[in-house]
Amino acid sequence: MTSIYKKILEKSNSYEKDTADFLVSMVSTPSFSGKEKDVIEVIKKEMLKVGFDEVRIDGLGSIIGRIGNGPRVIAFDAHIDTVYPGDMSLWSFDPFQGHIKDGKVWGRGTVDQKGGMAAMVYAAKIIKELDLNDEFTIYFTGTVMEEDCDGLCWQYLINEEKIKPEMVVITEPTNMNIYRGHRGRMEMTVEVQGLSCHGSAPERGDNAIYKISRVALEIEKLNARLKDDAFLGKGTVTVTQVFFSSPSQCAVPDAATIQLDRRLTFGETKESAVAEVQEAARLAGYPDAKVKVLQYTEKAYTGKVYPTDKYFPTWVVGEDSVWLKNAVAAYTETLGKKPVVDKWTFSTNAIAIAGMNDIPCIGMGPGNEVYAHAPNEACPVEHLSQSVAFYAGFVAKLNKK
Numbered sequence: 453m454t455s456i457y458k459k460i461l462e463k464s465n466s467y468e469k470d471t472a473d474f475l476v477s478m479v480s481t482p483s484f485s486g487k488e489k490d491v492i493e494v495i496k497k498e499m500l501k502v503g504f505d506e507v508r509i510d511g512l513g514s515i516i517g518r519i520g521n522g523p524r525v526i527a528f529d530a531h532i533d534t535v536y537p538g539d540m541s542l543w544s545f546d547p548f549q550g551h552i553k554d555g556k557v558w559g560r561g562t563v564d565q566k567g568g569m570a571a572m573v574y575a576a577k578i579i580k581e582l583d584l585n586d587e588f589t590i591y592f593t594g595t596v597m598e599e600d601c602d603g604l605c606w607q608y609l610i611n612e613e614k615i616k617p618e619m620v621v622i623t624e625p626t627n628m629n630i631y632r633g634h635r636g637r638m639e640m641t642v643e644v645q646g647l648s649c650h651g652s653a654p655e656r657g658d659n660a661i662y663k664i665s666r667v668a669l670e671i672e673k674l675n676a677r678l679k680d681d682a683f684l685g686k687g688t689v690t691v692t693q694v695f696f697s698s699p700s701q702c703a704v705p706d707a708a709t710i711q712l713d714r715r716l717t718f719g720e721t722k723e724s725a726v727a728e729v730q731e732a733a734r735l736a737g738y739p740d741a742k743v744k745v746l747q748y749t750e751k752a753y754t755g756k757v758y759p760t761d762k763y764f765p766t767w768v769v770g771e772d773s774v775w776l777k778n779a780v781a782a783y784t785e786t787l788g789k790k791p792v793v794d795k796w797t798f799s800t801n802a803i804a805i806a807g808m809n810d811i812p813c814i815g816m817g818p819g820n821e822v823y824a825h826a827p828n829e830a831c832p833v834e835h836l837s838q839s840v841a842f843y844a845g846f847v848a849k850l851n852k853k
């Protein structure tokens with residue numbers, strides 16, 4: 453008797469061309485963050501074509517396809533916005549003319565991460581055709597605005613749409629490995645006040661740029677003191693921008709601000725990170741410096757503004773997680789090889805799902821992350837069909853097939 457996992461792999465191979473063609477049509481429909489309306493229509497058409505039970509679009513503009521109506525809920529997520537192409541002279545082809553050549557699909561978003569979306573949709577088709585699922589209501593979400601503010605779309609899905617899965621598969625590129633965490637991050641500013649006066653008599657004033665410079669040097673020292681973690685790596689902080697205000701070019705400036713990029717490792721939170729920066733300002737001699745976490749307030753294509761702090765918490769799924777064990781077993785049985793279990797370098801929607809809501813996430817997606825945000829982005833076709841097989845195999849495994 454042919455095992456169900458072998459049948460899944462055969463099916464995913466038979467749909468390889470359809471999966472790649474669907475990816476081409478998504479890549480050929482640009483969808484920068486906040487401008488995803490057209491590609492959502494492309495995805496909706498494909499979901500209806502392959503036989504999803506329900507397809508709808510939420511208030512922020514993300515698409516939610518559902519199959520099954522079992523008592524338990526799980527989800528697969530792909531963000532479907534992309535970054536801009538950057539310097540066009542670095543591309544050897546038009547990034548929005550998706551095409552298949554030399555065993556790869558080429559174009560902006562093939563790796564990050566419309567490839568994951570394409571694979572999810574064809575996995576759903578196979579789950580239905582092979583009758584792999586009784587236990588779960590499964591949502592397949594094509595989410596918006598991730599490149600600008602990761603996790604915002606899932607804060608919306610969880611808090612406003614009340615979708616609360618037990619586990620979510622994040623289909624961002626893993627180069628066909630299985631990932632179980634990544635560092636978090638946050639964006640902060642530190643502001644100090646000075647006193648302006650004529651530049652010809654600086655002793656009358658209090659120069660805010662000198663003050664913020666001392667704070668910046670304390671931030672450099674803070675970076676050296678930050679925690680390390682064996683799996684996720686070290687927390688980091690760096691100054692990324694400097695701003696000031698002054699009545700004239702011939703005046704002592706009356707305020708200055710630095711912006712910080714903070715990467716958070718295991719055990720570091722918004723509260724701990726803010727407290728450390730406040731302490732750095734105190735060490736510089738300015739306990740009154742104002743430390744702020746920046747806010748994201750951009751508008752979705754639906755017109756909705758859903759503000760959030762630019763705080764993206766760290767998450768890790770333990771090595772002993774039952775979800776992870778099932779994912780590794782499904783991968784091994786479907787693809788006939790053992791996966792490498794590792795972590796992402798970059799950040800994903802899991803910061804909201806796992807980091808804010810403690811819902812375990814499993815990462816597996818087509819493409820190599822080194823091509824994300826890079827020119828001449830391309831995803832191997834073989835990764836697409838293998839991802840299709842893994843997603844369907846994982847659902848089969850969770851249903852104890």
Ligand SMILES: [Zn+2]
Nearest residue numbers: 531564565624
């Ligand atoms: Zn991405």
